Amino acid sequence: MSLAAVTEPPGRSLWADAQRRLLRNRTAVAGASVLVVLALAAAAGPYLLPFRYDEVDKTAVWLAPLSGGHLLGTDALGRDLLARLLVGLRVSLAIGLVSTVVSLLIGVTWGAVAGFAGGRVDEVMMRIVDVLYSMPFIFFVILLMVAFGTHLVLIFVAIGAVEWLTMSRIVRSQTLALKQREFVEAARAAGLTSAAIVRRHIVPNLLGPVVVYVSLTIPAAILAESFLSFLGLGVQPPMASLGTLIAGGAQDMELAPWLLAFPSVVMIGTLLSFNLLGDGLRDALDPQSSGRAP
Amino acid sequence: MLRFLARRLLVAVPTLLLVITLAFFMMRAAPGGPFDTDRRLSPEIEKNVLARYGLDRPLGEQYVTYVAGVARGDLGPSLKYRDKTVLQILKENYLVSLVLGLSAMVIGSLAGVGLGVLAALKRDGALDRGAMALAVLGVCIPTFVTAPLLVLLFASTLGWLPSAGWNGGALANLILPVLVLALPQVAVISRLTRAGMIESLRSNHVRTARAKGLSGSRIVLRHAMRPAVLPVVSYLGPATAALITGSLVVERIFNLPGLGKFFVLSALQRDYTVVMGMVIIYAALILLLNLIADLVQAALDPRVKLS
Numbered sequence: 001m002s003l004a005a006v007t008e009p010p011g012r013s014l015w016a017d018a019q020r021r022l023l024r025n026r027t028a029v030a031g032a033s034v035l036v037v038l039a040l041a042a043a044a045g046p047y048l049l050p051f052r053y054d055e056v057d058k059t060a061v062w063l064a065p066l067s068g069g070h071l072l073g074t075d076a077l078g079r080d081l082l083a084r085l086l087v088g089l090r091v092s093l094a095i096g097l098v099s100t101v102v103s104l105l106i107g108v109t110w111g112a113v114a115g116f117a118g119g120r121v122d123e124v125m126m127r128i129v130d131v132l133y134s135m136p137f138i139f140f141v142i143l144l145m146v147a148f149g150t151h152l153v154l155i156f157v158a159i160g161a162v163e164w165l166t167m168s169r170i171v172r173s174q175t176l177a178l179k180q181r182e183f184v185e186a187a188r189a190a191g192l193t194s195a196a197i198v199r200r201h202i203v204p205n206l207l208g209p210v211v212v213y214v215s216l217t218i219p220a221a222i223l224a225e226s227f228l229s230f231l232g233l234g235v236q237p238p239m240a241s242l243g244t245l246i247a248g249g250a251q252d253m254e255l256a257p258w259l260l261a262f263p264s265v266v267m268i269g270t271l272l273s274f275n276l277l278g279d280g281l282r283d284a285l286d287p288q289s290s291g292r293a294p
Numbered sequence: 295m296l297r298f299l300a301r302r303l304l305v306a307v308p309t310l311l312l313v314i315t316l317a318f319f320m321m322r323a324a325p326g327g328p329f330d331t332d333r334r335l336s337p338e339i340e341k342n343v344l345a346r347y348g349l350d351r352p353l354g355e356q357y358v359t360y361v362a363g364v365a366r367g368d369l370g371p372s373l374k375y376r377d378k379t380v381l382q383i384l385k386e387n388y389l390v391s392l393v394l395g396l397s398a399m400v401i402g403s404l405a406g407v408g409l410g411v412l413a414a415l416k417r418d419g420a421l422d423r424g425a426m427a428l429a430v431l432g433v434c435i436p437t438f439v440t441a442p443l444l445v446l447l448f449a450s451t452l453g454w455l456p457s458a459g460w461n462g463g464a465l466a467n468l469i470l471p472v473l474v475l476a477l478p479q480v481a482v483i484s485r486l487t488r489a490g491m492i493e494s495l496r497s498n499h500v501r502t503a504r505a506k507g508l509s510g511s512r513i514v515l516r517h518a519m520r521p522a523v524l525p526v527v528s529y530l531g532p533a534t535a536a537l538i539t540g541s542l543v544v545e546r547i548f549n550l551p552g553l554g555k556f557f558v559l560s561a562l563q564r565d566y567t568v569v570m571g572m573v574i575i576y577a578a579l580i581l582l583l584n585l586i587a588d589l590v591q592a593a594l595d596p597r598v599k600l601s
Contacts, residue, residue: 147324
């Protein structure tokens, strides 16, 4: 992933420093490389295959891997597993990214406003977060899916709406620390409005912890979607996600173990890579925490 | 202490009310009703059935009636299981979920704390690396992957354990589901413990204890572990939520007669009262465990003030 490249303002030594530390971290680089490969495969792979993900072939059901031109075999309807796996990976990655962006928008805004405003506003806003924390969220996501149908957009929003709480807490505590700094005082003395200070001076300085948390939210969102899919409330057939593929594979695992094995491996590899990259980013961007869990 | 408890209970009431309100209106916003899936009812009968459950009243009135009922401890009758109240359904099925969740919590905590402490003591050793690799993997392998894999290995291939079913709570039937539920908890808790232990082993009070010549085991158990398990204690609330989520999947995979299976099914069938009852019970459970976590934390750490 080119997260570091995207967020790197030129000539800032903190980021150059972090980049150097990150590149020295072998597990993080390995995680990032796997993610790049997976993302490329998910983006381009489906166009390179001779089979479509929803192409039913009654003459080629339950084919084992490496037979009949199907690299990873076929399922009960004769659909090519590799094609479905690549499309499923694409859907899962998209859900991970978009849900995280949703949670990012809500969480950063909420946390930055609460931290910057302080006092009463802060207290009320954070108390709301506390209350939301103690809610059985998965139930609300399930209710949402049941009530309004399982649209992809709704999945994005529902998962994003669940994942923003921690983000807002992180952002708030950082903002509280940042607003004491001299450059914020200088901006205020120069006559900037509060909104402009938050946008131009606070939020850019929050990037470090936010980037770290983003790299850990994406796998959490992918996991949440696959959980919904497993319960039959996520992505609907013939569309696939890693979760639906695993759920389907688990049903037929004695007949066709490859249907469970390959999606599981891709799922675990994806989540593992994100977590390794996230841990590496944390060590690189937040040197104080380097004594903590690896 | 009493003031703290009173305050927390006062906060819990609006939280629960918010949960009830959200769930109530989300459920009602869903298209369809509890009596749709049946053979088409004649208009008069449908009117009577709706009137019987008060579903013909304005939504606001239904909401007030429901909340008043909950305040009296009455969760109403089930709309699908015609002769049962929601409380009866909860009572008949909670035991399986409770045994499952509690065992996973206890095993997860013990194994997690033990593993974390050992890993911190032998930092960068083989055990530490192994434990932390396991911890990362444990977070990355979803329960619905571990469950079928373990079933494939221990039930289908080796034939040591039954692949599904409750069988009156026989130990052999419990092992796999509890293992699947506990594994992610072991991963998170061992990581938290290890991080806490590493910090605590460096702290002044542990150095003092060492300088006084206390035995190694006494230093670890009495002095180092106490602050080290604090993050684990505060994880109790989220752990409960995670276990509840996990139990939805695990009860389904292992075909266990617990509460988990009712939720999704009842939501799909628009059994409003059963869904609401479960949301309330689970929300109360999470609130309760967060409260217990705070109390334990205060007992372990004299710096924490209950206010």
